[in-house]
Amino acid sequence: MNEIVNTGDYSGYIALSYGIVTVVLLAVAVFSKLGQQKARKEAEALKALRKSRVEDF
Amino acid sequence: MAKSGMKTRKKQRLLVMITGIVVLFAAVFLVLFAMGKDSLSLFLQPSGVQERQMEPGRHFRLGGLVAMESYSKAEDGLTHQFTVTDCVVDVPVVFKGLLPDLFREGQGIVSEGALNEDGVFVATTVLAKHDENYAPPGTMPTNTDACVHPGG
Amino acid sequence: MHIFANPARFVRLADKIMPWAVVVFIGTLGYGLYLAFFDSPIDYQQGESVRIMYVHVPAAWMSMFTYMVIAVSSFVALVWRHPLAQIAGKAAAPIGAAFTALALVTGALWGKPMWGTYWVWDGRLTSVLILFFLYLGYMAIWQAMDDEEKAGRAAAILALVGSVNIPIIKFSVDWWNTLHQPASVMRLDGSTIDGSMLWPLFMMAIAFQAYFVIVFFWRMKLEIDRRKIAVLRLQEVSGS
Numbered sequence: 001m002n003e004i005v006n007t008g009d010y011s012g013y014i015a016l017s018y019g020i021v022t023v024v025l026l027a028v029a030v031f032s033k034l035g036q037q038k039a040r041k042e043a044e045a046l047k048a049l050r051k052s053r054v055e056d057f
Numbered sequence: 058m059a060k061s062g063m064k065t066r067k068k069q070r071l072l073v074m075i076t077g078i079v080v081l082f083a084a085v086f087l088v089l090f091a092m093g094k095d096s097l098s099l100f101l102q103p104s105g106v107q108e109r110q111m112e113p114g115r116h117f118r119l120g121g122l123v124a125m126e127s128y129s130k131a132e133d134g135l136t137h138q139f140t141v142t143d144c145v146v147d148v149p150v151v152f153k154g155l156l157p158d159l160f161r162e163g164q165g166i167v168s169e170g171a172l173n174e175d176g177v178f179v180a181t182t183v184l185a186k187h188d189e190n191y192a193p194p195g196t197m198p199t200n201t202d203a204c205v206h207p208g209g
Numbered sequence: 210m211h212i213f214a215n216p217a218r219f220v221r222l223a224d225k226i227m228p229w230a231v232v233v234f235i236g237t238l239g240y241g242l243y244l245a246f247f248d249s250p251i252d253y254q255q256g257e258s259v260r261i262m263y264v265h266v267p268a269a270w271m272s273m274f275t276y277m278v279i280a281v282s283s284f285v286a287l288v289w290r291h292p293l294a295q296i297a298g299k300a301a302a303p304i305g306a307a308f309t310a311l312a313l314v315t316g317a318l319w320g321k322p323m324w325g326t327y328w329v330w331d332g333r334l335t336s337v338l339i340l341f342f343l344y345l346g347y348m349a350i351w352q353a354m355d356d357e358e359k360a361g362r363a364a365a366i367l368a369l370v371g372s373v374n375i376p377i378i379k380f381s382v383d384w385w386n387t388l389h390q391p392a393s394v395m396r397l398d399g400s401t402i403d404g405s406m407l408w409p410l411f412m413m414a415i416a417f418q419a420y421f422v423i424v425f426f427w428r429m430k431l432e433i434d435r436r437k438i439a440v441l442r443l444q445e446v447s448g449s
Binding site for chain 2: 250251252253254255256259262284287288289322323324325326329330331332369370372373377384385386387388390391392393396401402403405406
């Protein structure tokens with residue numbers, strides 16, 4: 001296996017690779033975080049509702 | 058009483074699960090090895106081609122190293138000739154088209170095509186294989202024989 | 210095991226680890242990207258295209274690591290009916306599917322200029338594609354079945370059956386002739402990657418691992434809250 005350095009321009013492939021990795025990982029992170037915040041708010045709201053009902057009695 | 062019942066049930070589940078996994082793994086690996094190296098491999102090496110006495114015109118993938126000093130380009134600039142070897146058997150290859158960037162003598166390749174009547178492999182595609190080495194330029198020893206791995 | 214049995218305790222532990230994971234993620238990602246682009250040599254054959262390796266290999270490692278997380282938690286969930294283990298697999302699956310897809314896509318983008326093709330049906334590429342479908346199947350089971358308990362059990366069984374694919378991925382390049390190269394880092398006779406390229410690779414691998422921890426904790430908390438909501442709604446309906 002002898003040394004011949006490929007001098008081709010691979011910047012398109014490299015940019016596309018890093019670009020897709022960034023977009024996909026960012027999307028998974030954002031959806032996860034937003035989902036978590038929404039679920040937390042809903043759980044807290046339900047808990048508060050329940051508490052107020054109990055106090056009404 | 059109830060508690061010890063829970064425990065035996067958990068133990069039972071554990072036993073069933075472990076047995077199931079062991080049997081599954083054994084079955085899958087037995088099937089894979091029964092199918093053999095050839096049927097699950099991407100390509101045949103030159104020795105395999107000779108062993109199976111592939112008849113001319115039959116389509117298959119040939120893989121191996123490009124023998125040193127075997128490469129030549131025809132005058133049209135598009136027809137490439139080289140020898141693929143597994144260090145036991147040599148197969149001459151002719152290919153018309155663009156070679157991938159990693160193609161060079163001493164490099165592994167995988168090529169699709171068929172043998173012609175003269176025992177020359179007429180390739181329709183040539184893919185270059187990369188080996189496991191990653192190094193900056195000027196650090197790898199040069200080799201003059203494709204079959205002798207430099208430094209080991 | 211009991212430390213993790215309690216969801217509240219798990220959330221407290223996760224909240225404690227989270228800032229550290231974020232610091233590690235930002236630090237290793239920044240340093241790793243700097244090394245990958247500005248302070249690592251080109252390859253003696255691949256030239257500049259070697260830089261794709263710094264995201265491809267960590268993504269591939271994480272695709273298998275995440276699957277192992279799902280397989281182990283599935284096992285624990287099936288045997289011990291451990292509530293946190295039941296949701297751990299569900300929380301991890303989308304992250305693992307993303308890593309697997311990225312390993313496939315970045316591999317194709319490297320393969321086109323180097324091999325001469327985006328895709329080939331060799332042992333390694335095919336087994337990783339199967340891994341991706343296992344993730345999709347696992348997530349589909351969770352989605353398709355209304356009864357969470359039953360869905361969890363069915364998905365866990367699929368995950369365990371599919372775990373047979375992990376050693377196949379790892380050893381495919383040794384057992385069969387493939388276009389994909391053999392292992393470079395995880396091999397018995399030492400790494401065949403030059404030190405100047407190992408550093409950016411390890412930095413990026415740690416960054417990917419920290420990313421997993423961060424997003425996994427978010428998704429665990431999401432699942433814990435979803436179960437809480439379901440219980441509260443049920444109590445609401447039954448009027449207790």
